[in-house]
Amino acid sequence: MHPRRIVAIYGKAGIGKSTVSSNISAALSQMGEQVMQVGCDPKRDSIATLCGELKPTFMEKMQEKRKVAEADIDEVIFTGFNGVYGIECGGPKPGRGCAGKGVNWALETLDKHNIFDKYGATVVIFDVLGDVVCGGFSQPIRSGYAKEMYIVVCGEVLTLFQANNILKAVVRLHETGVDVGVAGIINNMRGVEHEQEIVEAFGKLIGVPVIEHIPRSKVVQEAEFDGKTVIEAFPGSEQADVYRRLARKILENKDRYIPRIASLEDIERVIIQVTETELGDATTPHYR
Amino acid sequence: MELKRLSEIYAITPDPEAGAECDQKYPGYYTHWCRFMVTLPHIPLDCIAIVHGPQGCVGNQKDFLGTYWCQYHGSSFFYAPTTNMDQTDAILGAEDKLRTVIKEVDELYKPRMIFILVTCPAGIIQEPVDDVARDMEDKVQAERIIVIKCEGYTSYAAGLYNIYEGRLLANELLQNPEKKIPRSVNILGISKETHYPSDYLEDSLELERLLNKLGITVNSVLYQTATVDSWTRATEAEFNTMVCPQRAMPLATDMFDRWGIPHGQRFNPLGVTPITNWIMEVAEFFEIEEQAEELVKEEYTRIKEDWEEARRLVDGKIVLIDGGDPMTAVGRGIAWGRMCADLGMRPILFNLPPIEIKAKIHHTIFAIQEGFDPEVVYHDYAYHRRFSPMRVIEELDLNPEDIGLYMGDVYPTAVAKEWQAPVFDPANFPRIVTTSHCNKNRGSTGRRSGFTGAGRTARDIINAVHMAERKSVPTLYGRIGGL
Numbered sequence: 001m002h003p004r005r006i007v008a009i010y011g012k013a014g015i016g017k018s019t020v021s022s023n024i025s026a027a028l029s030q031m032g033e034q035v036m037q038v039g040c041d042p043k044r045d046s047i048a049t050l051c052g053e054l055k056p057t058f059m060e061k062m063q064e065k066r067k068v069a070e071a072d073i074d075e076v077i078f079t080g081f082n083g084v085y086g087i088e089c090g091g092p093k094p095g096r097g098c099a100g101k102g103v104n105w106a107l108e109t110l111d112k113h114n115i116f117d118k119y120g121a122t123v124v125i126f127d128v129l130g131d132v133v134c135g136g137f138s139q140p141i142r143s144g145y146a147k148e149m150y151i152v153v154c155g156e157v158l159t160l161f162q163a164n165n166i167l168k169a170v171v172r173l174h175e176t177g178v179d180v181g182v183a184g185i186i187n188n189m190r191g192v193e194h195e196q197e198i199v200e201a202f203g204k205l206i207g208v209p210v211i212e213h214i215p216r217s218k219v220v221q222e223a224e225f226d227g228k229t230v231i232e233a234f235p236g237s238e239q240a241d242v243y244r245r246l247a248r249k250i251l252e253n254k255d256r257y258i259p260r261i262a263s264l265e266d267i268e269r270v271i272i273q274v275t276e277t278e279l280g281d282a283t284t285p286h287y288r
Numbered sequence: 289m290e291l292k293r294l295s296e297i298y299a300i301t302p303d304p305e306a307g308a309e310c311d312q313k314y315p316g317y318y319t320h321w322c323r324f325m326v327t328l329p330h331i332p333l334d335c336i337a338i339v340h341g342p343q344g345c346v347g348n349q350k351d352f353l354g355t356y357w358c359q360y361h362g363s364s365f366f367y368a369p370t371t372n373m374d375q376t377d378a379i380l381g382a383e384d385k386l387r388t389v390i391k392e393v394d395e396l397y398k399p400r401m402i403f404i405l406v407t408c409p410a411g412i413i414q415e416p417v418d419d420v421a422r423d424m425e426d427k428v429q430a431e432r433i434i435v436i437k438c439e440g441y442t443s444y445a446a447g448l449y450n451i452y453e454g455r456l457l458a459n460e461l462l463q464n465p466e467k468k469i470p471r472s473v474n475i476l477g478i479s480k481e482t483h484y485p486s487d488y489l490e491d492s493l494e495l496e497r498l499l500n501k502l503g504i505t506v507n508s509v510l511y512q513t514a515t516v517d518s519w520t521r522a523t524e525a526e527f528n529t530m531v532c533p534q535r536a537m538p539l540a541t542d543m544f545d546r547w548g549i550p551h552g553q554r555f556n557p558l559g560v561t562p563i564t565n566w567i568m569e570v571a572e573f574f575e576i577e578e579q580a581e582e583l584v585k586e587e588y589t590r591i592k593e594d595w596e597e598a599r600r601l602v603d604g605k606i607v608l609i610d611g612g613d614p615m616t617a618v619g620r621g622i623a624w625g626r627m628c629a630d631l632g633m634r635p636i637l638f639n640l641p642p643i644e645i646k647a648k649i650h651h652t653i654f655a656i657q658e659g660f661d662p663e664v665v666y667h668d669y670a671y672h673r674r675f676s677p678m679r680v681i682e683e684l685d686l687n688p689e690d691i692g693l694y695m696g697d698v699y700p701t702a703v704a705k706e707w708q709a710p711v712f713d714p715a716n717f718p719r720i721v722t723t724s725h726c727n728k729n730r731g732s733t734g735r736r737s738g739f740t741g742a743g744r745t746a747r748d749i750i751n752a753v754h755m756a757e758r759k760s761v762p763t764l765y766g767r768i769g770g771l
Contacts, residue, residue: 059379059380062376062379062380063376063380066374066376067376092379092380092381093380093381095416096380096381096383096413096415096416097377097378097379097380097381097413098378098379098412098413099379101375101378101379102379102380105375105379
């Protein structure tokens with residue numbers, strides 16, 4: 001049995017990819033899906049809220065054994081909230097080795113041992129570090145692990161610049177024949193003024209729909225303090241409803257887009273247009 | 289295919305640093321001269337090189353160097369322990385492994401110094417090799433730990449590599465002289481041999497023999513297979529002589545700039561006139577010209593009979609010199625050509641890619657400066673593509689009767705009885721095999737330097753001409769050494 005859906009969540013470091021991914025995983029599990037979440041970030045905190053704590057990583061196992069066998073992989077796959085499986089690729093010690101290559105090696109190893117089939121995963125979510133700073137970090141896209149990609153952004157200009165960089169990698173790889181597409185933008189709001197308008201304008205600029213605006217909420221932080229997802233800690237909250245709605249949209253989505261590449265000036269102009277419309281010239285922010 | 293002068297090819301060939309233009313015209317050129325490959329054999333003999341990279345780097349280079357370099361006379365084995373980086377190390381880093389290997393090597397071999405040669409994988413992930421070396425220096429018995437970053441992906445034009453290595457080793461190992469040793473010289477640019485007695489006579493030993501007869505001592509022979517002491521005492525010499533200018537010139541220039549040590553201009557002393565010029569240059573510096581002239585006379589008398597007989601046999605004839613034999617070697621081809629010109633022959637060099645002529649700048653410039661500007665077959669060879677001597681003869685419309693000598697490896701071009709192709713029959717041409725594989729010729733110096741080398745070459749030419757007159761089927765024995 002192959003997973004019905006393989007979804008990759010990309011975004012700038014610190015934007016909230018892991019929070020969004022974990023809550024989507026938790027919500028999908030409640031919809032009857034067997035979810036496996038794969039953290040592809042050396043920061044290794046992707047599945048922490050699903051599993052209640054930071055877990056040992058794939059690359060720690062590699063460090064310990066050098067050659068990783070299938071049985072070793074089982075030791076770093078953990079069962080979290082509502083039966084969601086979680087695995088962290090991890091990374092080398094800071095300042096050493098090559099994390100990009102490590103992430104790709106981990107994904108290849110999972111593939112080689114048919115881990116998704118073995119665990120009966122119907123949905124696999126890759127939570128990928130979005131700072132595509134080198135070929136290594138674009139490798140999950142190139143290798144076909146990110147055919148259906150969601151990009152987490154917020155209304156901050158640098159986040160949109162970074163998202164644009166990810167899109168550049170997508171377009172370039174698509175042009176070389178890689179099966180990849182962006183399915184939507186997720187606005188994980190930070191409280192920036194006119195944030196929804198800015199992100200919507202950005203979506204129009206690049207030709208990809210914004211599928212959800214996730215409001216900033218205290219319950220997210222409170223849940224994380226408890227080592228839990230919002231879905232688990234505050235199932236009756238409005239925030240949990242937002243994550244469930246997002247999970248449903250992803251599950252039902254059938255569209256993928258090849259984005260238009262925007263220049264930095266285009267992005268800046270869009271933001272200025274939005275803020276000028278709302279605030280007038282006097283308060284136009286200067287992003288340069 | 290056409291004939292051009294060496295100087296003309298040098299002038300019209302793009303600079304090896306021209307990047308894409310060179311890659312397109314001479315594919316394979318850059319990959320051949322891997323920085324690691326040319327660094328490994330130059331580590332001092334009493335030191336050890338740890339290769340921080342995969343075993344493959346060492347294996348491939350040992351194979352290449354063992355085949356093409358070491359089979360002259362010298363060290364037949366480059367031992368280089370490696371950290372054996374694998375994929376796991378490329379992901380996680382191999383700093384700890386490097387520390388372990390440094391300790392092990394230090395305890396096992398007690399080297400004077402430890403060199404760390406960084407190859408591609410370690411370089412790409414920016415292993416903290418300098419930090420490790422600094423940290424480990426206090427923890428080992430070796431005097432120093434020296435890092436050489438020689439990743440192959442930073443390959444450069446062959447003509448520049450010696451500048452890199454020579455200057456790097458010079459910077460690390462040369463010292464301010466405590467004293468000057470009167471009447472002493474260094475021999476710079478010796479490679480592919482060991483400066484100690486073996487079954488065969490080395491070039492440097494032949495040159496040392498001649499210099500000693502003039503009362504001059506050889507202070508250091510640099511730089512392949514030198515020891516640390518050879519380096520540290522090198523600045524105590526009064527004068528630097530050169531053999532291979534490509535290797536010697538950067539070092540000689542540095543030593544002149546930093547310590548004012550003068551150097552000669554004569555190089556690769558193959559043949560009677562070149563070795564005479566080489567000796568007289570040294571003699572002029574020490575103002576012992578008369579003594580040197582006597583030595584030259586005495587040495588020439590020793591080989592005169594063979595030399596003049598060889599000249600009688602080949603004077604006015606063409607000598608075809610295969611420059612790609614066994615790998616492109618501009619200096620070797622030029623030196624052989626100049627020796628043949630000394631015998632009255634018209635040298636034609638072929639299988640020398642123009643890019644190599646341009647890149648081996650010192651060889652080319654020194655030859656032209658000396659007035660030796662031979663004809664070279666001009667063609668945009670793909671790097672390492674070789675033409676058979678028969679094709680050269682046909683395309684240049686040369687008369688086979690005018691070919692007095694062929695210098696090159698007969699194996700790739702010998703007649704094939706079954707298929708009758710290629711058609712070059714070495715039995716019909718006097719030939720001397722010049723490859724490193726077959727150059728272990730008793731009674732000769734490694735590359736035929738000095739009077740001993742000239743005499744032996746003359747004898748080989750005489751034998752080769754007589755053998756060709758037999759028009760017989762070549763035997764394995766006949767193929768080797770022109771006998």
